[in-house]
Amino acid sequence: GAGVSQSPRYKVAKRGQDVALRCDPISGHVSLFWYQQALGQGPEFLTYFQNEAQLDKSGLPSDRFFAERPEGSVSTLKIQRTQQEDSAVYLCASSLVGPGLYNEQFFGPGTRLTVL
């Protein structure tokens, strides 16, 4: 059984460029989370999907950030007009069931985005 995969693993973008980050969750997992991890910090929540529905996007830092999961499996996080402060590792996690106190999240290896 494959784990959560993310692509690309590394992305260098020029300021102002649009980027798209992909997450392949574990097959059958209902919930999918995106996190942003700045250097020297813990992950910070960006957005959450249950199947194809985006139930919480309160962590998205600006309207330049957009996420989708159209068929309830693969998800894409898109950042438009990238800025230097967007440089971070973007982590994706999936879990088998919906919200709950103890629903183990399985994390991908992350995409390291560097904006020059």
Next chain:
Amino acid sequence: AQKITQTQPGMFVQEKEAVTLDCTYDTSDPSYGLFWYKQPSSGEMIFLIYQGSYDQQNATEGRYSLNFQKARKSANLVISASQLGDSAMYFCAMRETSGGSYIPTFGRGTSLIVHP
């Protein structure tokens, strides 16, 4: 106020010794969950251990145990018999029930180095 505080930016331990990583939390929810994750240099977050706020006993998972002191709002991770492969970043996280989204909040992490 920080919801999760990890006061040790870095810790060193000799192989085979035990080490305690500190975590304090802040919540007014009576029901919450506490997690520890390990993040090696490869980037992905690995779940280690979970403690529910109503659990009577401290959680244990192999060499990992969680020293849960509810009144002090602390949830320290104890790693017994450290191994070289334990060198990594360690993050404490909390899930609360308020709002129903159960979005985890992470601390800033502690870097653990195990030396021979």
